[in-house]
Amino acid sequence: MTRPSAASDTSESDAPDRFEAGPDATSDQTGPGLGPAADDLDGERRGPTVPLPSGQAKHRAPTGEDSRFEQVLETLRKQVLDLEFADGLDGAEEGRALKADVLAQLSDYVLPRVRRPDIPLLIAVAGSTGAGKSTLVNSLVGEQVTTTGVRRPTTNSPVLACNPADVDWFSEASFIPSLPRVRQQGLAMPGKDGMLVLAATEAMPQGVALLDTPDVDSAVSAHHEFAAKFLDAADLWVFVTTSGRYADARVWEFLQVARDRDTSMAVVLSRVPRRGRRRLLDHFGAMLEANGLGHAARFAIPETDQIRGERFTSNVADHIREYLADVAGEAEQRDRVSRRTFIGVIDSFRTRVPELARQVERQIETGHALGAVVDDAYSDAQERIDASLGDGSLLRGSLLARWQEVTAGGDLAKSMRPRGKRSRKGRSEQAERGRRVGALEDAVRDSLEALVVSAAERAAERVEQRWRKVPGGDALVEKALANPGGMDLARQMRQEIGEWQREIAELTAADGATKRSVARFVSFDHDVVALVMIIDLLGYEQTRSGGGAHAAESSGPSPQRLLKGLFGAQSLRSIGGSARENLRRRVLGLLAYERVPFDTALSGADIPSDDSAVQLYQATYNLEIAR
Template identity: 35%
Template sequence: MDRRAKSPAAGAAAPALTELLRRISDARLPLAALGAEEGRALRRELASQIEDYLLPRLEHPDAPLLVVLGGSTGAGKSTLLNSMLRKPVTEAGVLRPTTRVPVLIHHPADTAHFAGASVLRGFERTTEALAPRAEEDLSERPRIRLLADEAVPQGLALLDSPDVDSASAGNRSAARQLLAAADLWLFVTTASRYADAVPWSLLTEAEARGTTIALVLDRVPAAANREVRHHLTELLTGAGLGASPLFTVPELELEDGLLPESAVFTLTSWVMNLGRSEEARRRVASRTLGGALAAVPETAERLADGLAAQEEAHAALATAVDDAFAAASSALAEALTSGRVLRGEVLARWQDFVGTGQFFRGLEPTVARIRDRITATVTGRRDTAGPLRQAIESAAAVLIREQAVAAVSTARIRWEEDRAGRAVMEECGAPERFRVPADFDVQARTAVSSWAEEVSALVRDLGQSARAKARILSFGVDGVACVLMLAALSGPHDSRGRGTLAVAGTLLATSFGEEAARDLAATVRTRLLDRAQSLLSGCRSGFDMTLSAAEVPPRQAGALRGSAGRLQEALR
């Protein structure tokens, strides 16, 4: 089935194509997801074809026909072009790659068209003869040399492109871009290389996107002419190119660097007659344009699949970080409010604070006895509130660090297990982003100490009331602050904290009132949790920074599919 479009109207297709080009230009594929490399290449090629060929041809349907000579390294493209024009217009030789700066030969009357920015927009123009370095790479500074010559009929232009299998990646990319801008691809190969994989892959792609193709079998030994031509014809038929014109050029000695005129006469006549016949030019241009337009929606759908994979990969990395830190956040809240603080050093300092490890067993449920016991301790020779506060601060800081390490480690492991995650971590070149900050311990101790100071300030302010003043004076500001901190951090279901909670709760209730004591404990607890969660969130900044640098626009795949659908509607 012929997939070529039927004489598309510029008025219908151009706006839809312009919108599609904008979507393609905005698309991003920064992650090493499956198919990312293919997607990036497809994005470049589709954008180049729309910008360099489709839109210019739609806007200027009567513009000169662009014939691009393309093929493998050493196929003899430059020699063939010089021989067709009977003069050395492009560099030929044994040095590879020979064509390092593409040369576009056109009639002087068509200079304005090719000198402007309407075609081949990605190439810098020059009219000077160039002597580029052998190692020059067109990706560094893509250029094209324009040469006006009356040997080329008006309405026709011939372009000698770099090798499609060049050792230079930039030259290969430039060759693909130029071939995508061609109205007609003159594929040049040799009797020894006509079945090479790279050019055949490009031929298949060109046929799929509707480019009109003619083939030149160069340097054919007389004895092998029939056999080689027959085999090549079979290959062309199998690739859907059986109707493409096929020309053979025999292997002959050069005369002043040119093939004998008789060797290229048939090819030269066919190409030049395209320029001399307005109808022939229109037919070739219309055929290529229609085919290229018809292929764009399907190509855009393939690109959209790649964009969808990028969206999924980015979302998976973001989810890994969110899940790791959400789990750590929940675990941190549980650790700081379930009584885990009242263990080890804190428990020992608390027992010291109330006077004896047997304190809870001998406790009588009267406020006076509680007050007298604690007052005797805090007004003695030793300052037991200070060590208790230090122990509480240290324990809280340790719990915060534990969950920070857990969150960062889990997120990092999840990224390392993911192809895109591994790549983006390596590419950023900053492994410290994916670790707990070096100064985290200092941050945690500072935050907890600041929280403890706030609690003391809160107790001090509350001591202005007549009811609380006597209690606070009896127990001391630091002592009441420590009791308040432990009341906030001791869990009711924790066996070790149960007695502590009872003592602390009773003391606070008698000092401030039962409801006020509950509110105070809740306030103190919330303030510590807020500080702890802020510290924890700061540890994900490296992951968030990396995700931001590798941002994938949301719903870009859907937007591209929508634009491709509108183009398809315009082509019906």
């Protein structure tokens, strides 16, 4: 946006008709009112007022008796209040801003007016740095209620001027409860940053309050939010900007908010120089029209040094004072202004609440995507483990060598003997046999441990890599890594394998498994037989039948043939099925524990619940039905 050149136009009398201009700084006469007059409700021609859209007069602001409407609004407010957003994830920044915006307007503007429709009309004077808002407020009130100065930003604590009869309504119990405030005593004095100063004065008519707000383009970012909070709670905006700053982007951001909410508003262009006056006003007026703000009442204040006691000494602000007196002079007219703003705010929820719901949906979708990454990674880990447990791929290296030692040494046959017959093996032979069987047992545990630990580590790496590619995912990864769960997976896996082997030994000793005739006449070492069954479960036969070199080179009887001889095919299938499912359940439990840090990081990320977006859409529908 650009400003016109003011070099060639010096005629003050050429003020555009769309503005009501104040007098020159050197004049003692009230300048002509050039703004369009509006019909008042009684049909008399009065000063300029905020025009209402066609058909607006038939609506009314809901009263405190409209319990259904208030209940719907309260439900909406609670749903918005309960929303949480996960830091850094898609929709978080936008969602929090929309949440704060909707919540503030519900809590500070809409609900108070539903509960008490007779509350004072709040006029907020807002605008650019150095625009003279505080001077204008003092001039409108007729006495000093707020402090001006050369320091920028000047208004570090907003001042609210009202009649003493109204001051209690603006206490913490009724007006923006979260905001601290102090009551002004005597001469206007600034409060602390972030504190509202209440200035009770008989100069203000009862039923009307005037608020001097922080600069909307302040160098202090907190002032922007502060200004927005008060504008959200106001019935009428008097927006003041200067001839040097009216095209600034920050000015138009606030003006467009008023446009989108159909807020009752007047616009004041201050510090207008005599030279180029008409071109400035033309350009500003064209910008208002182009941005959908042609309905706003418009005023101009010339450059002037006629200021004393932080007020204008001449009648510079009379035209604005008359406008406000006209707007706020009668209860019916005040209701007309507040009604327009109120209905505009309610109408704006048709788009603002669904937009908030869309940001919630973005967070939910991101949460689902992150959760799916964890599910897929650990599901793939389980599938890899299941495949490796049955295809014989573990029967190589150390495990294969230990199995070959056991079979070559005849340890399987020697572990069996006729019942009632004592073993005549010497101690050294028994020790050697025990060493070979123990080595096989260790090799089984090492192979299974390595398989599960490797699969779990690959799953964790996959989750970490995928999460880090998502905006905000780095923080979730760091949170997960900072809380690993405290379990030593390798150690726990060895413990699980030992318990699993003992359970297999118990299965082979069960009555149903030993009723076969051969088992009635032969006793055997159940721990050794459990190892044989583990070798069979790990896919010895699949590798052998498939031509696998490692398993095919093993000597001795095949595990399956030996086991069938002891238990029979049916019992063997039953024992094998139970043992296989037992191991799978243990591995699933370990993988589930390994994913806990990721699940915990995700569940603690304040991602909205799946039904929260639906509830917001439903609340929007309920609001339309109840209005």
